[in-house]
Amino acid sequence: MTQRPENHVRMFRTVKNTLDLPDIMSNVSKILVAYSGGVDSSVLLHLMKDYHHAFGINVSVAHINHGLRGKESDRDADFCRETAREMGFHFYLKKLSLGKKHVSEHVLRSERYRSLCQVAKEAQAQRIFLAHHLDDQVETLLFRLFTGTDISGLSGIQPFRKPYFVRPLLKIPRNAILLEAELCQISYVLDSSNLLTHPKRNFIRRQLIPLIQTQMNPQVSKHLAYLSESFNACKVLIAKEVAALKRSAISGENRYSITQFKLAPKIIQSQLIMNLYREAVSGYSGLRREQIMLARKLLLSKKNEAYVQLPKGIICRKQGDFFLMENAKKGAKS
Incomplete structure (x- = not known):
């Protein structure tokens, strides 16, 4: 456990630096953490407990039960409810009624985000925290690059998407998240559906990125993240020019x-x-x-x-x- 303080402090500092970016926590007194029970959101929730103690931010927890995995879905919901109770956070559960077994990832994501927005209003939370991390960023950038996109798409996932969504872990690689869970003995559940994700994304995540890391550059994730920041700066400038054109036209x-x-x-x-x-x-x-x-x-x-x-x-x-x-x-x- 000797590594725990260094790893944990470094991760907390990275999260705080993200949350200190302009507008993210301005006039925010209450946040809602989207909690699936998996390792990423479990580590995020534990970090937010520390953030709560350090800065007095009120934290609530929301679990969206898709209801597509039967008893496993119910197990995850029970786990999340109990974890939130143990941490002293108010817990919200939403169960989706999708009406069919085979639902596209796009529909699932849209319904999940819609439900999270409903819970945020109910909880009077000004922000919704999501557990996307650096590996998600790299996977998304490569997916968009290979399937077709523009500067906006290559700017990647943003740490803050108005009006609600915040991604505090976006600069943290997943291996650091797994290490945090191990060293801090953070419990989490395994979601079998993660093994059945989009085949193209699965190829990028499980085959392409590891191959690039071993054969070309082990720091490819950081370099792609820097590239996305550059594209985002371009996107901001373009957005200003587009707004000016709209006003004049x-x-x-x-x-x-x-x-x-x-x-x-x-x-x-x-x-x-x-x-x-x-x-x-x-x-x-x-x-x-x-x-x-x-x-x-x-x-x-x-x-x-x-x-x-x-x-x-x-x-x-x-x-x-x-x-x-x-x-x-x-x-x-x-």
Whole structure:
């Protein structure tokens, strides 16, 4: 146990440095820890107990029971409830009613986050803490790189996604988390579904990353993390330029000047199209590169009246020197 103080203090310092970043804990008095019972969220919860004692932040715990693993799901829920009780934290349990055995990871994640937001409101928590770590960051970056993305995607997972979600472990590798659990004797449960995740992500996690580490660079995770920070800085600058273009181009409700649009660089034009589309669908859905290029081609064309069909019933319509993004039901011409 001689290593415990050094390992634990180093990890706590890393977490605190993340939480000290701008806006993350501003005016925050209560947090909600998303607790699956696995090793990552178990270590996060124990670190938050120390954070609670050090800074007086009120901590509540939420467990989302997907109900897809029968008795194992119930076992995890019971374990989380008992752990929260032993630590003196208020516990919230939400059970999802998905109605079928085979549910996509995307649907599961969306429902889980929706439920966590509901619990946060109930608990009056200003932030929701998630246990994503450095290995998750690297896996996500490589997955996006190989399956197609842009600068926004290569900026990776962010430590804070407004208005709620915080990832305090994002700079900590999983081997350090496992060491913390071992040295501090932190109990956790094993989730059999982790062995059945997306095959492409499984390949990256279990085969590709270890191969790169042994054959090319054992520090690849840190280098990719630095790269994502650089891309994020670029994303911030691009976002400012896109906001400026939107302000200069807007002409009435949801109506934008093509003359102003043409003055912007290609990357700013493309990102504005993406942003307006996301506003139209009221969510995080994105467009593929070819869909963005199709809309951009229309706006730069000499056509006077035309539109392109985009996913989720949205159309990008050109009307003379103006364009708009709207639901097709509001007036797409056949």
